[in-house]
Amino acid sequence: MYEFLKNKGQILALGVGAVISVLFIILFFTTGDAALTAESPDAEKYASSSLSFGISATLLLLGICAAAALIFGVMQVADNPKGSMKGLIGLGIVAVLVILGVATASGSPEADGPMLIESVANFNDASGGEMSSGTYKFIGGSIVASLILLVLAVGSLLFFGVKSFFN
Numbered sequence: 001m002y003e004f005l006k007n008k009g010q011i012l013a014l015g016v017g018a019v020i021s022v023l024f025i026i027l028f029f030t031t032g033d034a035a036l037t038a039e040s041p042d043a044e045k046y047a048s049s050s051l052s053f054g055i056s057a058t059l060l061l062l063g064i065c066a067a068a069a070l071i072f073g074v075m076q077v078a079d080n081p082k083g084s085m086k087g088l089i090g091l092g093i094v095a096v097l098v099i100l101g102v103a104t105a106s107g108s109p110e111a112d113g114p115m116l117i118e119s120v121a122n123f124n125d126a127s128g129g130e131m132s133s134g135t136y137k138f139i140g141g142s143i144v145a146s147l148i149l150l151v152l153a154v155g156s157l158l159f160f161g162v163k164s165f166f167n
Contacts, residue, residue: 020061024054042126097148102141107133112140 005012031050077084109116120131 016061020057024057027053046127094145094149098142098145100141101143101145101148102138105137105140105144107137109136 028050031048036045036048036050073087077088106112109120120136124130
C-alpha cells in the first residue's frame with residue numbers, strides 16, 4: 001500500500017479532485033441556484049441545494065483522510081513506538097490546549113460583549129435555530145486554542161530565526 005501511494009498517490013489525488021470539481025461545477029450550474037447572490041433572502045439561501053454535493057464530497061474526503069491518518073498513525077506507533085513519542089507528545093499538548101480553551105471559555109455571548117450577542121442573534125435568525133451554550137463554548141475554546149497555537153508558532157519562528165542568525 002505504501003509503495004502504491006508513494007508512486008501513484010499524487011496522480012490519484014489529482015484525478016479524484018478533478019473529477020469531483022467537474023461534477024460539482026456541472027451540478028452547481030444545473031440546479032438553477034446559480035442566480036443566488038449575497039443579497040438573496042436567507043430563506044432562499046438555506047433552501048438552496050446547489051452546494052450540497054460540494055459539501056458532501058468535502059465531508060466524505062475529509063472522513064477518508066482522517067481515517068487514513070488515524071490508521072497509518074496507529075501503524076507507525078505500532079511499528080516504531082520510540083520514534084513516535086515526539087509526535088504523541090505534540091498531539092497531547094494540542095489536546096490539552098483545546099481542553100483548556102474549552103474549559104475557560106464562557107458559555108454565553110452575554111459574557112463576551114455586545115458584538116457577539118448581535119452575531120449570535122443574526123446566526124439564530126438566519127438559520128432558524130438556536131445556538132446552544134455548549135456549541136458556543138466549543139467555538140470560543142477552539143478560537144482560544146488556535147490563537148495560542150498561532151502565538152507559539154510565530155514565537156518559535158522568531159526564536160529559531162534569531163538563533164540561527166547569531167550562529
